Amino acid sequence: MSAGGILATDPACFSVPLLAPYGGTARLDEAEGHIVLDGLEAPTDDPTDDPRDDQAADPANDVGRNAPESRPGAAGRRELVRLGAWQFVSDARTGLPADPEATPSAVIVSTIHLEPFLARGDVQLAGRLSEFARGLTHIQSFLEYEPIYLVVPAIHAPLVRKIRESVRGTAWIELVSVPLRYPFDHFGILARHLGLKADPERPVWALPVAGVFAFDRALTQARPALERIISLGGPAVDDPAHFRGVVGYPIDEIVDDRLRRAPARILRGGALTGSPVGSDDLGLDAECSGLTVLAEAADRQFLAFARPGWSRHSYGRTFLSRYCPGPPERLRTALRGELRPCVACGQCVDVCAAGIMPNAIHKYLYGDDIEAAQRLRVDLCVECGLCSYVCPSKIELRQQFLDAKRAIREELTVEEVPA
């Protein structure tokens, strides 16, 4: 018996086969009116675990094509939740976990991931096209007329053509390409780009590539998605790599011997949005999209503000690196300046992909006026971190907006309870 194979069928309802959750040998004990499975063996080595081994005999292929039709709607969603695949689905407009009960107004599947040093979506796709196509088919099974938007780097790329061919007839995808510039890969920005309105009744499902694989795994093979491809990158890593990580895999073991310098900060996620891995974080968690390592800043530069800055790459144009581009210096964890009041330089407005005015919102939040911040649509902030990155006054804009959004959310929940 291989994983995903048909264990048993119900004669009264033969279209719903019972699939084997693991590969192994099963012994069947027949009792009256029941089937008792006994002695299901522990999972054995499974060729589907190897993403490069796509052409190899994939035992799931035999039944995969049938699965979407046979597990529609609510049952399929329960299965996704039960097997942990639902964690990949978020509401594109709010960034919060999507409600498995609600009917989506659209689905966005993104194959791009643009935050520096993290695994790009298409890296994850390589060699797993059939799984990806099957996952898309599964997504289609939850929809009626709602579109699936597939965000790709370039519509006419060979890889994209292959995807389109492999889902022809089973999933109706609409290809979308966006500027390949961080943070245009953010689902909130994508949803706005596609003109999808925020609606609590009809969320926009947002799935990364890993989510599609998890759908496929849960619905075709009825197995949990424990494994995902993550990257280890960043300026302080000697030997950047992609690897398959299992939830709970010790981070120390991944990072060991790959660091360039000793004092380094390991981040779960990217340099712009990640959070530091603390000493009590033992292993990879389910949401980890990659590990980024930055060298901790230690040195203090003499007259740093007056130097020409040949290697200091900056968004602004006050450093000469702008005019004579050379190799950029390595990113470090230095704050690179002192905290100052906002000087209204306007750089945060220029970089904001969400089209809000971080400086104006900051001005109101500084005066504790959350309502004004709400009016200025702080909720549209996608937390990309670019405003904090460019701020010459080193104001923690991203953190302030996160706090404000949380405060607004809590306030809304409180208001809703009596009603």
Next chain:
Amino acid sequence: MRFILGILDTARPMFRPGGRLAPLRPIFDAADGFFFSPATRTVVAPHARDPLDVKRYMSAVIIAIVPCLVAAVHFYGLRVLAMVLVSYAAGGAVEVIFAMVRKEEIQEGFLVTGMIFPLILPPGLPLWMVATGCAFGVLVGKEIFGGTGRNLFNPALVGRVFLALGYPRAMSGAWVEPGTGLLGRVFQYGTDVVTTATPLAAAKGGEWAALPKLLFGNVLGSVGETSAIAVILGGVFLLVIGIANWRIVAATLGAFAVVSLGLHGGDVSIVVWHLLAGSLLFGALFMATDPVTSPMTNAGKWAYGIIIGVVIALIRNLTGYVEGVMFAILLGNVFAPVLDELFVAVHVRRLREEG
């Protein structure tokens, strides 16, 4: 470099809370931050930051002013440097006292104010007036609003208005005859004050100064603003590195040119003369572009520049004043928050359509 760091590290404990010199901590921190980049690290995401900081930002403005300062020393003598020093001392003292009282850090903004302020004064002004004006400007124009970044008005202009209203005779008659020749007054202190009319005042009587003179700056006028070439040089630098906003400059100069053209019956040569004369260029490039006191939105910046340009043209041509840049920019500062309200509301409405 190591020994400076050594001295700073040795002295550091004395300025920490409980140390003997704890009240002087802002001064120590300013020196520490001046010589060495801060050692602070990021705590929350993003974990890496852009190298641009406010020190660099303000230093860029100082660099842009250097051509004006060089021209000023050439035409009006070493006294200009004395004025700059006095201005820095007075403005710096106010800044330090406020930093100590507030237990905050000294902010770099006064470096720009202290530099710009003497450049918009008549070169023969008594030094004590320079000190008083700068102290008033920093105190009233900036500190009582909460320091750099929170001020409503350009502090240098507040100081200048104070002097213009308090000492009108000195402010309108302390001109110095510009030096001539290759070296000008570079080796002179320059105190021989004259009270003859500046080009703009003379123009009211129908006497037009030659254009090359306005370009090079060997005419009577405020310290740093007579040489159009030096002002343009510094201003273009500021525009190129993106510190000055081109929209404000374009709107101010454009609106001024259009209104002047109308008032002078389409005489282009008079408009060009007016563009180069007086403090229009200096005001448009260095003072109206102060990001703190100008609007945040791009549309607001256009409107702000247009207000300033129109008001300058109206004051110069239709009132008893010969120059209106100071009042026009302060008026623009008054309008800036209103313009922000207006255009931010437009922005919000557009966002609402986004859903």
